[in-house]
Amino acid sequence: MMTTNKLTKTFASGSLAIGVLAGAVLTATSASAASVMSTWGEWVGTPTTPGTPLEVGDKKVTFKPNSITGGFVADPLDDVELMEMGGHYYFIYDATTAGSPDPNFSSGSFTYEILVTTPGWEIVGVDLDxxxxSNYGTVTETFLEVPGVVLVSTNGSQDPASGFYPIPPKTLLTVTNTLSNPGSPNEALFQLQNSFHQTVPEPGTILGLLAVGGLGLVSRFKKQK
Structure with a gap:
């Protein structure tokens, strides 16, 4: 289970400076965790150069070009991270970094895709944090492939409050995060986290995949003789 360290849940309105200094952190530490981090600018790219996807395990997170709407702005030195822990995956956008310490004051949205590349493995649950x-507004997460699922984090709440929201098994999700910050510039976002919970094939399915793979190897060996 991922443990989050939220230092700014009880901010009073106007205490933004304290929040910046406190550095709200959603990143967990674990010896079994694997992650890759990039700057926003490297991940998004430019109008002429595609960004670099985040890849950990069998998950690939790719920014959707031209998907920014509603005036959303991120500093190129903000961080994005893809983390795997305990078989689950976490996409984190961090607006308060050493290279860009100011939080995000904007409203608007951005979209990315998360792809599962291992056959038989599927995303079956999602959550948002x-x-x-304290009086920021909302962060909303929607999914093109599951239009009936809408997650909303209000003033830093988690949705759902515990666990995750089940979805039909998917190997690809197109995810849109929408920020609504009516209190800007006195209110701001420090981090957001999208979590993806997966299922793995049953042992019999895994053996079947291995068997199919083995038959393929035998076939190639015969062709080489």
Missing amino acids: SDVS
Whole structure:
């Protein structure tokens, strides 16, 4: 289970400076965790150069070009991270970094895809969390492939409050995060986190995949003789 360290859940309105200094953190530490981190600018790319996807395990997170709407702005030195822990995956956008310490004051949205590349493995649950100043507003997460699922983090709440929201098994999700910050510039977002919970094939299915793979190897060996 991922443990979050939220230092700014009880901010009073106007205490934004304290929140910046406190550095709201959604990142967990674990000896079994694997992660890759990039700057926002490297992940998003430019109008002429595609960004670099985040890849950990069998998950690939790719920014959708031209998907920014509603005035959303991120500093190129903000961080994005893809983390795997205990078989689950976490996409984190961090607006308060050493290279860009100011939080995100904007509203608007951005979209990315998360792809599962291992046959038989599927995403079956999602959840949303954020760290914001106390009267910030909302962060909303929607999914193109599951239009009936809408997650909302209000003033830093987690949705759902515990566990995760089940979805039909998917190997690809197109995810949109929408920030609504009516209190800008006195309120801001520090981090947001999208979590993806997966299922793995049953042992019999895994053996079947291995058997199919083995037959393929035998076939190639015969062709080489």
